[in-house]
Amino acid sequence: MDVAALVLAGVGAVFALVAAGVNHFLVTRMERLCTAVTDGSVVRIVRSSDMYYPVIRYEVADRVYDRRKQVTVNKGTTFRVGARTHGHVDVGYDVGEQVRVRYDPDRPTRWFIEGDTQTRTFVKIFGLVGALFLSLGALAGIAALTGA
Numbered sequence: 001m002d003v004a005a006l007v008l009a010g011v012g013a014v015f016a017l018v019a020a021g022v023n024h025f026l027v028t029r030m031e032r033l034c035t036a037v038t039d040g041s042v043v044r045i046v047r048s049s050d051m052y053y054p055v056i057r058y059e060v061a062d063r064v065y066d067r068r069k070q071v072t073v074n075k076g077t078t079f080r081v082g083a084r085t086h087g088h089v090d091v092g093y094d095v096g097e098q099v100r101v102r103y104d105p106d107r108p109t110r111w112f113i114e115g116d117t118q119t120r121t122f123v124k125i126f127g128l129v130g131a132l133f134l135s136l137g138a139l140a141g142i143a144a145l146t147g148a
Helices: 003-033 118-146
Strands: 036-048 051-060 063-068 077-081 084-088 098-104 107-113
Touching: 003 098, 003 107, 003 118, 051 098, 051 107, 063 107
Parallel strands: none
Antiparallel strands: 036 051, 036 098, 051 063, 077 084, 098 107
16 A cells, blocks of 8 residues: 555544544533533633633532633734734633533533534534545555556
8 A cells, every 4th residue: 555545544543533532522521511501701811822711700509610711712813012912812702791601510610601613613624634634545545556
């Protein structure tokens, strides 16, 4: 079999495995465990390195939780000139925005925003890239075997 076919198929397999793992541990498992629902709100946006994260506040059994959303994308741009910041950063949520929070009743710090699709989008993109590379690897392997 052709080396290029093996490399393409190997890259595809890695992407597919990452997608499957993220889907299992960050999507399916969380949906299974987080059965309770409460209202929350975005209380601030925090910056860590070059990423911006909304902080969600929600209450469970008279205890208030402020939790940073873990998966987010810097969709906008920001830049500094001297002491002034220019540009716009959009993290998908605005301070003061109300959200529905699903949480684990046994461990309220395990939570996610109901209806948020970022993780699913990540899984779909990685899965599609994996399928593309696996297909290219299979086609390259077939071409090598048939002498085309």
